Amino acid sequence: MAKRKAPAADADVIVVGPGPAGLALAIALAQEGLRTTLVGEVRTARDGRTVALLDASIRLLDAIGAWHGLQMQAAPMAHMRLVDATDNLFRPPPVTFNAGEIGxxxxGYNIENATLVAGLAALADNTRGLARVAASATAFTAGADFAEVSLDDGRILRAPLVVAADGRNSRMRADAGIDIREWSYPQTALTAILAHSRDHRDTSTEFHTRSGPFTLVPLPGLRSSLVWVCSPEQAETLAARDDEGFALAVERQARSMLGRMRVEGGRGRVPMSGLSVARFTADRIAVAGEAAHVFPPIGAQGLNLGMRDVANLRDAVVDARTRGLDIGSPEALGAYERGRRLDVRLRTTGVDALNRTLLAHFLPADLLRGAGLIALDLIGPLRRFVMREGLAPHARLPRLMSRAGAADPLL
Known part of the structure; x- marks a missing residue:
């Protein structure tokens, strides 16, 4: 009796989840000649959310050909100002970071999330070797030679490697048996886009308050995006106000820094929480983006960390193929596992520590945070080191994020 022939793979890589990280990864892999399938329906709801893309993320978008079409719809963040608004006994002066100090x-640039996704989706549609499947993935199974992704339309797709970029509630990650740790904070983040009467001068301002950061980030024109982290009770009260009342509350909280304000577009409300994974890879699968880590919206780390996932995973897959390895094997994925573990852990710890010190109402914590801000204001080398580390880890950046042929100011 003839031996039954195994079914052929449908792609080299299946990426599940068409958010910014999934789209960018699928495009990058297809551009390297890998047959790539992107699974999921693109959603571009305008809900007041923006993303602050830091310099290394901009380089990645530029390298895959996406940034040229997006830049005019984004605003540069040339300056970042930190203001202690905790009303503690030891209040340091505001600290301003200038991008010119580190060359x-x-x-980075601030852009509406929906605009970013739409731009990447348009590029994906025109990328050779990249197939789009609008169905939803319902199950993941790892096999000896390839993995299978079941779809809600009854189809089954096969590839040597699957990437789970399907968000914090990732079905692919759960089916792969990757354990997670989740936590929450007694806070809610309110988001909105506001027009204002004064020029933001390309400056992002973050007020540290007792309930969490209150941040205004520039958008093109006389517009800024808001992330206001506060108690659930305060968030409930603010969310119940009409647009005029909400804009007035924002104006007062911002000390009228940007003049009169007016809500422009949708408003959002997000409970503050976090998520981390026990590992970034399993049999024939890697996790990326919010399937791998979730951050509260503090310090612009969330999507930027996801973009580093993209760039690192792209390097790992391309290098494995060059060496003749099975790209879904543990040996091929080992570089990605090792490369992401320390970076994500350090960022998670840093953001969590900052947020908890604001909530502590503990004098030694106030003194430590205040002394740190004063040191950043007065000590130039320390300030420049913190700026570089805030943009990218103190390590060699993946290739799509590096400045080819020049000394990298981030290193």
Missing amino acids: LDAF
């Missing part, structure tokens, strides 16, 4: 025109 950059801007720390």
